[in-house]
Amino acid sequence: MPRLKANTSTCSVARALELLGDRWSFLLIREVIFGTRRFDDFAAHLGIARNVLAAKLAALVDAGILEQRPLHQDARRLGYHLTEMGDGLLPAMVALLQWGDRWLQTPDTVPLRIVERATGAELPPVQLLDHAGQPLTRRELDWAPGPGAGDPGIAPLVAAYEKQRRVVPRPIPPAPTAIPRPNAKGKPR
Amino acid sequence: MPRLKANTSTCSVARALELLGDRWSFLLIREVIFGTRRFDDFAAHLGIARNVLAAKLAALVDAGILEQRPLHQDARRLGYHLTEMGDGLLPAMVALLQWGDRWLQTPDTVPLRIVERATGAELPPVQLLDHAGQPLTRRELDWAPGPGAGDPGIAPLVAAYEKQRRVVPRPIPPAPTAIPRPNAKGKPR
DNA sequence: CAGTATCCAGTTTGATACTG
DNA sequence: CAGTATCAAACTGGATACTG
Numbered sequence: 001m002p003r004l005k006a007n008t009s010t011c012s013v014a015r016a017l018e019l020l021g022d023r024w025s026f027l028l029i030r031e032v033i034f035g036t037r038r039f040d041d042f043a044a045h046l047g048i049a050r051n052v053l054a055a056k057l058a059a060l061v062d063a064g065i066l067e068q069r070p071l072h073q074d075a076r077r078l079g080y081h082l083t084e085m086g087d088g089l090l091p092a093m094v095a096l097l098q099w100g101d102r103w104l105q106t107p108d109t110v111p112l113r114i115v116e117r118a119t120g121a122e123l124p125p126v127q128l129l130d131h132a133g134q135p136l137t138r139r140e141l142d143w144a145p146g147p148g149a150g151d152p153g154i155a156p157l158v159a160a161y162e163k164q165r166r167v168v169p170r171p172i173p174p175a176p177t178a179i180p181r182p183n184a185k186g187k188p189r
Numbered sequence: 190m191p192r193l194k195a196n197t198s199t200c201s202v203a204r205a206l207e208l209l210g211d212r213w214s215f216l217l218i219r220e221v222i223f224g225t226r227r228f229d230d231f232a233a234h235l236g237i238a239r240n241v242l243a244a245k246l247a248a249l250v251d252a253g254i255l256e257q258r259p260l261h262q263d264a265r266r267l268g269y270h271l272t273e274m275g276d277g278l279l280p281a282m283v284a285l286l287q288w289g290d291r292w293l294q295t296p297d298t299v300p301l302r303i304v305e306r307a308t309g310a311e312l313p314p315v316q317l318l319d320h321a322g323q324p325l326t327r328r329e330l331d332w333a334p335g336p337g338a339g340d341p342g343i344a345p346l347v348a349a350y351e352k353q354r355r356v357v358p359r360p361i362p363p364a365p366t367a368i369p370r371p372n373a374k375g376k377p378r
Numbered sequence: 379c380a381g382t383a384t385c386c387a388g389t390t391t392g393a394t395a396c397t398g
Numbered sequence: 399c400a401g402t403a404t405c406a407a408a409c410t411g412g413a414t415a416c417t418g
Contacts, residue, residue, distance in 0.1 A: 010300045012289025013219050013282070019293075021212050022390085030202050034332065035353035039400050045346055049392045054401060064292075077399080082327075085292050090327055091315045092288055093202070095281035100201025103253075103274045104208075109337035111199045111347060116319050117331040124320055126280045130305050131313055133322055138271075138279055142306040143223065148298035157234055158300060164224035211410080228380050238412045243381055266379080 010154035019063050024048055024056050026096075029065065029082075029089060037071060037079030065089070095126040199343035208252050209278075213237055213245050215285075218254065218271075218278060226260060226268030254278070284315040 020026050024046070031042055043053055057080060060066040065086040068078040082089075094114060101110050114123045128136040142165070149158045209215050213235070220231055232242055246269060249255040254275040257267040271278075283303060290299050291314075303312045317325040331354070338347045 010298070011216075011219070012286045012294055012299065012301075014216060014289075015293040016285050016289040017212065017215055021210070021215065023206065023210050024391095026206055026210065027200075027203060030200070033327070034350050036349075041349070045349065047392095050394095050401070051403080052391055055390095087327055088288050088292060091317055092281055092284035094317060095284050095315070096205050097201050099277050099281055100203075100205040103277060104204040105201055105337065107336065109199070109340065110201065110335035111337045111340065111343045112201075112332050112350070113335045115331050115333050116325065117329050119319075120331075120333070121320060123325070123330070124318060126284070126315060126317060128280055128283055128315060129313060130308075131310060136305065136312075138222070138276055140306050141312070142304050142309075143301050144304050144309070146299035146302045147296065148294065148300045151298065151300065154300045160225075160230070160234060161223050161301070213411090238410095238414095239381070240383080240413095241411055244410095 010148065010151050011157075019059070019065070022056075024052065025060060026093070028053075028056055028060060029086060030093060030097075032066060032080055032082055032086070033090065033093060037081070038077075042080075060086075091126055094123065098123075098125050199337065199340050200346075208248070208254070211245075213241065214249060215282070217242075217245055217249060218275060219282060219286075221255060221269055221271055221275070222279065222282060226270070227266075231269075249275075280315055283312065287312075287314050 066080045067083050069081045071077050071079040145158050255269045256272050258270045260266050260268040334347050
């Protein structure tokens with residue numbers, strides 16, 4: 001596959017998409033989250049071809065997102081479970097589901113709600129929060145080069161982003177309090 | 190393709206994936222979030238073929254995720270911007286990026302960090318929170334049929350999930366001696 | 379610039395049949 | 399059950415050249 005040749009991409013989103021950016025992988029993970037464990041159940045729920053299913057499951061196991069462990073109901077058989085790595089996808093998955101509920105459904109077509117087990121209350125929307133727990137909007141975000149920004153594979157991109165960042169006019173945030181940083185960057189010209 | 194024929198899927202994740210479940214759409218949105226606006230810049234940054242790029246952009250505009258508006262720098266030209274709907278993908282996008290940073294990179298290969306504009310601090314990990322702002326794990330979640338659960342297209346599935354839910358043993362969450370701690374974080378490595 | 383128009387190779391997918 | 403094997407068909411994506 002001319003897939004973004006594994007691990008050559010430097011952007012984390014791109015790398016994630018190397019694993020998940022196809023028609024089925026995300027849905028399989030959704031299934032596992034919802035408790036599906038067995039081959040034929042995946043096949044039945046999703047209507048995916050069996051050979052494709054086998055390949056996708058193998059790829060997800062291979063990537064470390066799923067693993068096979070004995071089933072609780074029948075310890076002689078194996079079922080697919082999330083690894084810790086796979087579990088880490090939960091926020092992204094829920095965010096995507098909520099987005100779909102919000103923008104691709106009408107209020108009365110939402111088929112499944114995610115609730116807190118303890119209270120039965122519907123899960124609040126996943127949000128971007130600052131360190132004080134306050135919601136952040138896109139305009140309050142920025143990005144900065146990370147440790148790997150110098151990698152030849154991405155340095156040009158980072159440079160381009162830096163330029164865009166300088167070019168695009170952005171409102172200065174209301175920063176009434178002290179400025180802990182010695183040099184404020186991104187001086188708009 | 191027998192793509193999950195648009196809007197026939199009932200699951201919100203599946204619907205979202207009808208729009209975004211390919212190799213490029215998510216990356217295009219990432220680009221827009223990072224400030225890319227112009228056709229040739231997308232092409233240069235991603236190395237995507239021009240015809241494919243045109244098709245994907247059109248599809249995203251069509252879906253209501255992107256729209257064309259005059260550029261700030263040159264009001265005679267149009268550039269791609271996020272709509273409110275597209276903006277709503279931000280939590281999912283950031284969650285995915287953070288997941289990639291955590292699981293697909295080493296600490297020194299992370300190319301871009303997302304930071305708060307006001308403070309320069311790196312964004313905390315996107316988490317699932319309950320209504321009190323406390324982090325939730327997967328075991329503390331459950332799901333329940335939504336208003337659209339009766340739809341013939343999904344009713345069997347919901348029934349299957351209901352059954353799984355009853356079968357799979359799940360621990361009761363520890364009794365919450367909830368203390369309103371203002372901040373909870375967790376980014377191991 | 380910002381796309382279109384062609385052409386084509388390589389992949390992904392589904393249907394089906396088969397095995398342990 | 400849980401896959402594997404095979405095959406044809408559908409589709410995606412890339413290269414390139416062209417247009418307003």
